[in-house]
Amino acid sequence: MRLRDVLFSQGFGTRRHCDALILAGEVSIAGRVCVDPGETVDTRGLVLRVEGQDWPFHAKALLMLHKPAGYECSRKPSAWPSVMSLLPGPLRTRGVQPIGRLDQDTTGLLLLTDDGALIHRLTSPKKHVPKVYEALTADPVTPEQVAELLGGVVLHDDPRPVRATACEATGERSLRLTLTQGKYHQVKRMVAAAGNHVERLHRSRFGALALPDDLTPGQWRWLAGPEDILGPGGG
Numbered sequence: 001m002r003l004r005d006v007l008f009s010q011g012f013g014t015r016r017h018c019d020a021l022i023l024a025g026e027v028s029i030a031g032r033v034c035v036d037p038g039e040t041v042d043t044r045g046l047v048l049r050v051e052g053q054d055w056p057f058h059a060k061a062l063l064m065l066h067k068p069a070g071y072e073c074s075r076k077p078s079a080w081p082s083v084m085s086l087l088p089g090p091l092r093t094r095g096v097q098p099i100g101r102l103d104q105d106t107t108g109l110l111l112l113t114d115d116g117a118l119i120h121r122l123t124s125p126k127k128h129v130p131k132v133y134e135a136l137t138a139d140p141v142t143p144e145q146v147a148e149l150l151g152g153v154v155l156h157d158d159p160r161p162v163r164a165t166a167c168e169a170t171g172e173r174s175l176r177l178t179l180t181q182g183k184y185h186q187v188k189r190m191v192a193a194a195g196n197h198v199e200r201l202h203r204s205r206f207g208a209l210a211l212p213d214d215l216t217p218g219q220w221r222w223l224a225g226p227e228d229i230l231g232p233g234g235g
Contacts, residue, residue, distance in 0.1 A: 004019050011089070063087075064110065083098065099118070133178075
């Protein structure tokens with residue numbers, strides 16, 4: 001690819017702006033300042049340095065974010081800041097978006113990509129990709145509530161019972177639930193239907209990917225590819 005096209009694909013602005021960055025000496029590869037926007041570069045393993053920041057080339061962006069409370073999973077938030085504000089400008093420019101959503105007061109593992117096919121693959125009900133949630137409840141968790149969540153509860157907008165794939169009490173007032181659906185406010189509504197109330201909610205896992213202990217709220221990290229989420233050969 002030509003260098004200007006590489007920068008453009010990574011979200012560094014219009015091709016004219018990418019040309020200007022290169023001509024101003026703001027782009028380097030392996031310590032060499034690049035001054036020709038039309039230079040052909042090999043994108044395999046490419047790490048650019050743009051305006052003093054290293055930027056690995058990704059044909060498709062895929063990353064995880066430790067979502068803090070108080071952020072909306074929307075590019076056009078209504079009452080709270082967008083999670084997009086936690087990302088650098090090039091990722092916002094190239095159009096990454098959340099894979100599914102977490103409520104503004106829900107924390108934990110959020111995946112983002114600009115790969116529309118992957119979004120469909122990971123959110124389609126037919127794929128049954130599990131998501132694990134840790135819930136702090138208002139009242140003590142009873143064996144009956146766990147059994148009801150496993151057996152199925154009825155939500156007001158769907159007469160068919162909705163079941164947790166797995167559910168266990170992890171403390172007197174805490175639950176771990178695994179879901180493969182993605183309904184609106186699903187965990188909170190399921191727990192309410194079982195006779196309790198969620199006070200705090202955290203997503204700890206998406207597919208095969210667990211939220212790393214060293215990724216603090218508000219931080220993000222590149223993923224190697226869909227196999228990080230689906231496991232080797234996952235589909």
